[in-house]
Amino acid sequence: MQKLTIALAGQPNVGKSSLINAISSSRLKVGNFSGVTVEKTEVTFKWCDDISCSEYDMHIIDLPGAYSLSDYTIEEKVTKSFIQSEEYDLIVNVVDATNLQRNLLFTAELLESGKKVVVALNMIDEAQKEGIKIDEKILSEILGAPCIKTSATDHTGIDALKNAIVEVYKKDQYVSKLKYSDHIEEEIGKIVNFFEEKRYKNDIPYRILAIRLLQEESETYKMMHDDPIWIELLPLIRSSLEHIYIHSDSKDIEQIFKDEHFAFAKGAKMEAMEISSMRAKNLTQKIDNILINKFLGIPIFLFFMWGLFQLTFTLGAIPVDIIDEFFASIGEAAKGVFGEGTLGSLIGDGIVPGVGAVVMFLPNIIILFIGIALLETTGYMSRVAFLLDGFFHRFGLHGKSFIPLVTGFGCSVPAYMAARTLKNERERLITLFIIGFMSCGARLPVYVLFVGAFFSQEHAGSILFFIYISGALFGLVAAKVLKTFVFRGENEPFVMEMPKYRLPSLRLIWHTVYSQAKSYLKKAGTFILAASMLIWFASNYPKNETLAQEYQVKIEQATSEQIALEFENEFNKISLENSYLGKTGYVLEPFFEPLGFDWRMSIAIATGLAAKEVVVSTMGVLYSLGGDVTENNQGLMQMIKKEIPFASAISFIVFVMIYLPCLAASMVFVREAGSWKYLVYLFLFTTVTAWIMSFIVYRVVLAL
């Protein structure tokens, strides 16, 4: 049994993921490339070729889509460094048969790497429909690498591709047939001759070595610099370069070779490809006439988004209630099993509700991710970016920022994850930083509570809308500020391919959504488990046994249930005041005093860091109404209206609107931003902004 390691490389939108799914029915292993948040998909399977049945253990690594071996995007960097420095046996280059010329440009770069290459002419069925005929024999001849026609949709050529892989693997030495212009070939020949005369010993074939020297590749220069042959080689290279410069009318050697690749790709296409029937317009063009139409494009897009959010938050709400009830009953059951003691309370009041709150979002997340996966794999996302880039660019954002930002109105967790579609680091970070300003669903209870307490019924709706809109506008301003002062620097140019519209396979969508949902549950789940235990501990300890006994007696002696409940609430209030959490509230009070918050509001803000839903329940406990309160609780509204001054209430709303969404979101933020330091920045940025804005609002309202 032999083990083959295969690097699957190709430009974006060539159907690599579909092909890997077609090649093997084995389960894909999904992870990250070390050190970066770029997804790495791997698959291992056995293959027995027809000629000799020695089994092969094939291990395919799907490299991120790259237009060229450059450092332009994170994905391209990963692909480039893998191709150049990792250990593998051969490259399978997936090529879009309907866009041969541009794809062969990348093939030329891969051939230059000196590795063995097999070319998969993918989506050949589509090419045939478009009247494109490719002679794969001629193309194989020109490239010096076998070209296999493949299609993931109808499984064309999948076995042939596997056979070709084994065949190429068995060949020992391998030099690609990538040919340059005569004047460059002449210089390569001179250097190769020199090596032959000298009988120079090296693992790299002479031709490849000569090309790398002419390309002024620093690694090769470093390697050969200390070799005695260098003294004689140097003048030779110098004169060769001079000749090339004269012929090319340029001294930019990188550009000269780029032009060579281009000429090669174009030449190869001309030789091997033929368009038999010129179809006036393909389907994509027809669809685009409507979807990116100047006037219709944006309304249609808004309609799609509206539909997606309707689905996410209405369809998603159905299982949410069930999950909620399910966890509530588990919590009760846990208390039943473990008793009302410490263990029962830890599990029933701490762990189960905490973890439940995370699992509860899963249906919304799955629906939203199916929607986003559809937008992406069909190619519509690029159109959205095209339509909206003009507006968002003014605020230092990208057209694609729209999706995560709108998602943020639902929940920040999937919103942070949706920001992955942004390829530019700086634009992604700005987007991540302002997602929190889009008020998420969990903040709604807080708003409803306060707006209901302080404004009349008929105004409540407009006030609520105003809160959401001002949050969003504030976010855009914040983006502009971040862009101007923090994430400065030249604007990244905007060049983006508009891929053909394609129907994605169900398996691919399922795979994407499944792996995202799994990672959400795993990461947010394990962390929330620890965090909910911590918060449970902070709000329950230190225990005051004498006080507990005192109230136990009082409650037992109460004449009516009403009085007993009041005693219980009073006890809860005193316990909370004396817990670590309560003490924290008193420590925080001076900090929040200029904003008009008392210690209870300060605690509510602090617990709100865990989750915004907690703000309402904390206030319920603190204003002595027991823990089971909802935003519609008339009693709590009355109490708040009585106890909290109007200006403080407004200032409180502003603070809740701006500061960190919740713990789960913060953890996801760290993962998506790529570093803990960004969470510190985000915390400082949002808290300071929230403080300043609340302070201003508080003073203004007081002065009115």
Place this chain on the structure above:
Amino acid sequence: MLLSELKKGEEGVIKKINASKSFKNRLSSMGIVVKEIVKLKEYSLAKSTIEVKVSESYVALRLKEAALIEVEKL
């Protein structure tokens, strides 16, 4: 004239690209290189972004970046 000055449906041959090296490489990996024919397919509403066709590819560019590309109208 500049690529940004083409009207919808017009075609031009690329004459010169006045961009930084990395951006020029990006354009060339997208198939936008000297001597190729580009066709302007669509403008966005605010005219800040354009879609062009080059060879078999459709590429979106900001108008600002399109102004770095010199073309000769066909």
